[in-house]
Amino acid sequence: xxxxxxxxxxxxxxxxxxxxxxxxxxxxxxxxxxxxxxxxxxxxxxxxxxxxxxxxxxxxxxxxxxxxxxxxxxxxxxxxxxxxxxxxxxxxxxxxxxxxxxxxxxxxxxxxxxxxxxxxxxxxxxxxxxxxxxxxxxxxxxxxxxxxxxxxxxxxxxxxxxxxxxxxxxxxxxxxxxxxxxxxxxxxxxxxxxxxxxxxxxxxxxx
Numbered sequence: 001x002x003x004x005x006x007x008x009x010x011x012x013x014x015x016x017x018x019x020x021x022x023x024x025x026x027x028x029x030x031x032x033x034x035x036x037x038x039x040x041x042x043x044x045x046x047x048x049x050x051x052x053x054x055x056x057x058x059x060x061x062x063x064x065x066x067x068x069x070x071x072x073x074x075x076x077x078x079x080x081x082x083x084x085x086x087x088x089x090x091x092x093x094x095x096x097x098x099x100x101x102x103x104x105x106x107x108x109x110x111x112x113x114x115x116x117x118x119x120x121x122x123x124x125x126x127x128x129x130x131x132x133x134x135x136x137x138x139x140x141x142x143x144x145x146x147x148x149x150x151x152x153x154x155x156x157x158x159x160x161x162x163x164x165x166x167x168x169x170x171x172x173x174x175x176x177x178x179x180x181x182x183x184x185x186x187x188x189x190x191x192x193x194x195x196x197x198x199x200x201x202x203x204x205x206x207x
Contacts (some may be wrong), residue, residue, distance in 0.1 A: 003033070004140075005139055006139055006140045007037075007136065009043075009142065009143045011144055012073055013145070015042045015076070019204065022080075029083070030197075030198045034097040036097060036133075037084070037102060037103065037104045037105065038107070038141065039073035040125045041067075041125055042073050045124075048062055057205070058158065060117055066121075070106070070107060070125050078191055082104070084104050088105075093105055093132070093136065094144055097191065105128075105129050106170075111128060112124075114131065116131055123165065123195075126143060128168035128189075129143070135189040140157040140179060144183075147183050148186065149161070149181040149183070153181060180193060
């Protein structure tokens with residue numbers, strides 16, 4: 001196992017029907033390095049957006065509710081991979097990584113009042129993942145998305161293309177974080193980054 005931990009953001013869109021979430025989870029379960037997983041909000045965050053449009057509550061409330069949407073995805077991930085541990089405190093994440101665990105972050109507690117994470121829709125789980133990487137000492141942050149990104153693209157270019165949010169791009173730049181962004185179906189690249197050495201059979205396709 002590689003001793004170098006990384007932060008992995010799993011895009012919430014991967015949990016939609018026909019997506020690659022199950023395959024991504026299987027590959028991460030076979031990872032040869034400690035992982036700190038940051039779940040996207042996915043459909044749960046979409047419900048917050050719709051409710052805000054319907055009811056008209058503040059961006060501050062929507063921000064907190066969208067982070068709680070990440071909690072729901074995180075709990076779903078730990079149900080799919082029971083050996084993964086969910087933590088609210090960054091110190092617990094750090095300790096878990098030191099033990100070689102795959103840790104799933106439930107971030108509301110640590111994001112409350114964090115001035116690096118403005119309470120607006122420009123701050124998504126991408127920025128929260130970058131912030132965790134920064135707080136863990138400048139770890140590499142990997143964004144696993146539903147669509148591809150150029151290998152050499154800058155963080156600013158990824159933000160301009162809508163692959164990551166602009167707050168994430170700023171944190172990456174200011175903290176000097178190493179990063180990568182890829183589609184979930186870029187399996188060879190994902191295996192390399194996760195240090196997967198075992199054969200992980202793909203689930204059977206439709207008949």
